[in-house]
């Protein structure tokens with residue numbers, strides 16, 4: 001995933017489409033994430049200004065939801081489902097395996113890679129599930145995880 005450089009005018013356009021209504025903050029943050037792939041400090045400042053909220057209010061919402069990143073993502077984004085059905089089928093062990101082989105903890109990023117939790121991919125019947133660069137995989141055990149990650153670049 002490539003982070004798009006933050007552009008104040010693009011951000012203003014998104015805010016305007018929601019009539020700069022403070023109650024639309026979460027939806028606006030989702031659109032920022034779709035466009036820029038993360039929420040930089042400049043975005044928090046601009047949102048506070050244009051929605052007439054405090055920076056602390058905006059920052060609080062950004063950090064409350066798992067969907068919003070406060071750092072740019074790596075080129076590859078791996079999400080491991082942590083919701084109930086996947087937990088029951090071993091997502092904690094899978095997460096520990098992923099952290100060990102990738103050399104990073106959940107919610108960490110490098111230039112090449114981001115590892116994140118996600119809370120249900122709608123693939124509960126095939127738990128545990130993961131998402132790699134937008135593709136969903138089910139019944140993922142450590143061996144299959146390694147295969148999926150190793151071949152991720154070839155699928156592009």
Ligand code: FES
Pocket residue numbers: 081082083084085086087119120121122123124127128129
């Ligand atoms: S709980 Fe993991 S896909 Fe639904």
